[in-house]
Amino acid sequence: MDIEPTFSKTNPTAGVVGQPMSRVDGWAKVTGRATYSAEYSGLPGLVHAVLKTSDVAHGRVQSIDVSAAQRAPGVLAIFTHQNLPKLAKTPNSPDDRKAFVSSPMGFFPMESDQIFYAGQPVAVVVADTLERAQYAASLLKVSIVPEATISSYLDPKAQLYTPKTVKGMPGVTKRGDAQEAFAGAPVQLTATYTHATIHHNPMEPGATTAHWEGPNRLTVYDSTQGVSETQKTLAAMLGLATEQVRVVCKFIGGGFGCKAWVWPHTTLAALVAKAVGRPVKLVLTRPQQFTSMGHREEQAQTLRLGATREGKLLALIHDKSSTTSPWDDYAETNTRITNMLYALPAFEGTYHLAHANVMTSTATRAPGDMPGAFALESSMDDLAYQLGLDPIQIRLLNYADKDPSNGHPWSSKSLKQCYQRGAELFGWNQRNPKNGQTRAGKTLVGWGMATASYPVHNSQGNARVRLYADGHAVVQAGATDLGTGTYTVMTQVAADSLGLPPENIRFELGDTDLPSTQWSGGSTAAGRVSSSVYLAAQDVWQRLIKVAVQDNKSPLYRAKIEDVMVVKGQLLFRTDPDTGEAFGEVMKRAGMSDIEGSALGRYGSSYEAPRAAANADPNKKDHASEHSMHAFGAHFCEVHVDPELGTVRVTKWVSVIAGGRILNPKTARSQVMGGSIFGIGAALMETTERDPHLARYTNADLAGYHIPVNADIPDMTVEFIDEHDPYVNAMGVKGIGEISIVGTSAAVANAVFHATGRRLRSLPMTPDKVL
């Protein structure tokens, strides 16, 4: 059976999918009616917890004098490593961590007297008000015996090693003989790129409200990108069955990867709530945010690029060095993109890590691909200048018609269209091929561009649709909306799938009581959840057609199921579309007030045969095993550089993205602008400075940590290539949350080079480096 949705490829604009609908949750957000995880204030007896953290990066707690704090007004309890209730399982063994699903760090604080990083929690104070908890925490006298500290991979005491694996990728990747190919290459480029530590800094910090409704019934309101992952992880650590933990997250004030995992503050809130027998709220302060939810690690990448004199790549050798925590072999996987972006016969990538006294770094918007693209796209720009080629030309010369990293064909690739459209919108053909030649007054003007790419990751999850005879529907999936528009786009998909106006749809998410689906991470949510909503609606129609063809009062009586199609809520004969009836008629005669359908949506299942995909073995990877699935794009940037002050101002920006079906061009445009602004921040401003002796952050607040504000950003042009990918998932959606940042800092650096003739390879490109 093949049921026509109104957004089918034959009629893509008939419904609201693909229309720039405004956010369905916009009013609730701007009027304060959207409830965030720290705003469940009505819970009976709610009290407040604050963390006391270590100023010392390595050592042992000698004593914590709690006497003054205990006497302070309103204090209910003070927990240190000596009296914190024990966890059923800690994440300290790798096997346990696997079972936890979402525990990012092989260490849990306050289990012993050991201190491994500055900002590590040493005590939790619980009091009746936030202010009283904060005051009591200020009275704690913590004495720590310091030990020798290693601040980063750059520390002379640090020892670099190559791990067996990083995030499931081998520590060393080899394809062909890159060393030999590089040695024999007529053109050789070697360059090292360095990156500062950067932090996600969502507007809403980490926040947890934990409520025990019985000894074995925990509800947690947590600012998380994945309610199911948080549920499973908390259950394992607290010794509960999964279904004994409910996790709710209706609204998130940004995440960018730091809320993709379960960090200690969430588990601590649940532990102390049980101990004091009251609901507990714990909100990280801005400085605590810098040492509680991971960061993008500081790193250096050396690229050795071999090419022919015509500009054809022959070999790439990529070495990355970075800092990891004392327990984990974590590095973002930069070699993924450098191995696949261009037709490249030989590749070698190696990770070098050093343990230091910092917490484990973590996924930050386009982990690996973002810094990897900075290095590769800067090097490609170098190669273009060296050979006197246009930067777009060198990329077309090395265009990969299949994925060089595994030899698979692309599920779809519209990168050439991105280059072409981006160049058109930007006016690239007006570019002076020589650098340092264009001025506006005394200001140097430069243009740069870079390629973007991000994979479509493995992902699957459930959705449920309940259609009512009166013409409204409730649609549910335990997804999360990072603020980027999940509520809105799923309302659109449900509306079109059911043939109803969007105002008749209520889409619910952010609760483990809803059908389970995976996190909003890795740019997977839009594709996965829209596919499962679409397929769940098809399940409803299939059930309803069965009712109609058995009803002797229906015009479809005794029709073959496969002869019936559904168009905008009308059940019609495929060969005689004038004959049929509305779904409400079928339901009323059958005495049904509502009907429910559900489905599993997953990646790699075909848009062409959605039913088959919905019923297929979820472990079988069908199209995903045959195709390489990626979104592609191109960013174009103009900068003005003040030659006296060394300041760089981005004055023009164009992004063109091919990300499969774009469900809503308005929210999509905002998301791509957000990613580009994030990338401009990393390019020009963002850096968390860790003191090399104390291994302590010195600018852990938004006064010292600079991010772009409106005045730093020009009007941005964002366009999407109309792309139909028949393989990625049932809705043909690739996801755009992360590709939007990939390549952005290279586009800025390449523009700075064009303006000044200075190749900056160290992020951020602050004035001291520009001069």
Ligand code: MOS
């Ligand atoms: Mo993302 S960095 O997968 O939240």
